[in-house]
Each structure stands twice: as structure tokens, then as C-alpha cells.
Amino acid sequence: MRSHYRLLSFDGDMTLWNFDAGMRAALEATRRALIERRPTLAAALPDIRPMMAVRERILADASAAGLSFAAIRRRAFRTLLVEHDAADDRLGDQLYAVYLEHRLKATPLYRDVVPLFARLDSDLHLALLSNGNTHPKHLGIADRFDVIAFAGAMYRAKPSPDLFDYAFDHLGCRAEHTIHVGDSLAADVAGAHAVGATSVWLNRDGRPNDTAIVPDHTIASLAELKALL
Template sequence: MIKGLLLDFYGTVVEDDDATMLAIAERVAAGSPARPAATDVLADWEREYAAVAAGTPFRNLRDCAVRSLATVMAAHGCPGDPAEYGAGQFSGQVLPLRPGTRDFLSRVTVPICVVSDADHAVLSAAIAHHGLRFDAVVCSERVGAYKPHAAMFGHGLAALGLDAADVMHVGDSLRADVAGANAAGIRSVWVNRHGRPAADGAAATHVVADLSELAAHL
């Protein structure tokens, strides 16, 4: 029986900033002499972003974004200030709730701990904007690590006072959420936002399109 939930936030509770990141990549592509495809720039940025986040010392998400974007802009010969190019990602915009989120949260009877890579101030502002209430919130900036690091899941379990066998972790990233939870001995739910092939989520305990489908598994 499930006694608690660990819940990713961006891409799971609210929409992710995919459109904002693509717009930044399009601007970099337009400023590059080689005129690469924006999707290629975005893929380069995502890889570099992950590399910076996995490195030492720990850096908050904003710093990771700017440092990784600087590397990608240089690689593509795009001049300009990476902090200015990437400002839209941290402009204070509050992303909308994903389909089914509010109904799902109103029906859940077990305690929920948000486990998010987002910076503390950004995450707190988004939760407050939507009037959401959770039993606990764990963010990377406070832990000093990003998912799939075991420390993130360990802090979530400690916040709820539960063991790994008692909870499920719900998130949209196969690498950060599903693989991270599985490695911590926690059942995982993959929120398959983009309708990817079912085989992609084979490692997850359950696969859902959004939170409204999760109630059947609790």
C-alpha cells in the first residue's frame, strides 16, 4: 500500500519550460554564422546543461543554465551575453498547471513531498502562485545535488518519515525521475507527456499521460 508520494514539479505538476528553451535556442541559431537548426542547438544545450549540473562544485540551476549556454554559444560562434540570452528562462513567468493536476491533488489522501531540481525561490513562487499545498518540499538548491542523485530521494523520504517501499515517485524524466527512483528502491511513475513509445518507459512501475491517470494506481 502506498503511504506517500514523491512528486516532481516541472513537467509533472506544471508545464515545463520547453517552449522558452527552444526560443532561446532559435535566437542562438539565428546569431550563428553557420545557421544551425534550432533543435540541434537545443540538443547541444541540454547535453551541456546536464554536464554542468553533474559537475562540481554544485551550482544552482540558473548558474548551470548560463554556463552551459555560454559554452554552446561559443561552439556555434554566436556573440552576445549568455545571461541576457537565457534571461527568459528565469524571467519570473509562472507556467500553467498540467492537465488533471488540481483534480488529482484534491483526491490524494496520502502525504506528498515535492522533489524538484528547480531553485528554491522559483519553486516556492510557482507553488504559491497556484495556491498549492504540499506536506514537504525538497529542492536541489537546498540538498546540493540534482536528480537522479540518491540524496534527493533520501531527503524526500526523510521529509515524509517513510521508507522506500512505502512510496512512489512521479516524474516526467526517464533519467532523473524513473532511473533515480528505481536506483533508490522506490517504485516509479513516468509521466509520458509527449506520447513516446511505451517501450521507452519499460523501467517505470507505471506510465501515465498526466496526473489524472495516476489515481487508479494509488
């Protein structure tokens, strides 16, 4: 597969791997671990929905602005204990450790990822630019990327240009020679447009676009990248 682009960059969560599936499996493992420690919580936590609701509520709070996903998840476990049992920051942090261990094991690659990598031109630089915290080494694909960058203390999250600029500087590439693929209109498509790169919205589920953000290209599978490249 020959490409006139020099840099192909990807989002991670819900683009290359199914973060949602891994997250749900990890929350269930964490719920079971918590009930083993605090059996009285079984009635309050019959499934993972109360755990998910706490995190969503924290995300919606202005005080969570600027927090990493790890900090938000850790706060969610601590808040869960406060609301359903008793404040115990140490246990909350232990629950986060359990969650993270299981999530990294349970997060699957999408089936179209490995076949895509096998077809790419070896001269094409690849970058992973993620607002999440799942490192591709846990999925066996870290060696595919020339650049791996995460939002956090050093780089602002997409759609900020920080992650893109890091990749450009590191690889000596320019925005007009870059094509970025991601599942988020607000983060990936808008982020690519902000720096002048070509945007590809990966819309695996056929979601309607009810925003004013218009991607340069829309695909339902990474297999469709061949035509764009």
C-alpha cells in the first residue's frame, strides 16, 4: 500500500482497541473484588451500573476539568466508597490498581487493526496520539509506531494541537502530509483540522453526526483506509 502521506496518526481508545469492552470487564472484576472485601455492598452493587454512574457524575463536575483519566477513575472509586460504605482512600486506590490490571488484560484490538498494519507502506510514519492511558505495549503493537504520545501533564488533550505538534517535531513531518484517524469528532476530527491535517472519522457503529464538525473522510472500518492512502 503506497501513500502520498508521510505521517498516519491514530487515536487509541475505540479506534484501534475496544476500550469500552475492556472497561466494562475490568469494572466487573473490580466490583467482585470489592464485594469480597466488603460483602455488605453486594446489595448496593448488583452490577457495574452504580460504578459507571459515579464516574459520569464526576466527569460532569467542573472540578474534574484538567484531571487525567487515571485521577478521575481513582476519585470515582473513593467516592463510591464514601457513598455506599465509608471513606477509605487506601481501599479506593487498591480498587484502582485492580481495575487497571484487569483493563489492560481485557482490552481487545479491533479485528481490522493487524491486517491494516500488514498492508501499510513501510516508509509511512505511524503515530499514536491518545487522550487515554492505554499503552499499545499491552496489546502487542507498540513496535508499530514511530511516535507514541499521551495527553497529560506535558501535553494537553486533543483537540489541542500539543500531541500533533509533538509528532511533527519528532518525525520532521508537516500537517499537510498528515492524515489522522479517530472515532471522536470533537477530539480527533476537530484536532486534525486545527493543525491543518487531513481528518478521518472512524464511525464503526454508523452514528449520526449531529455536530457542526465535518470530517474530510468518514469510514466504517480501517480496511477502508487503503483507498484514502
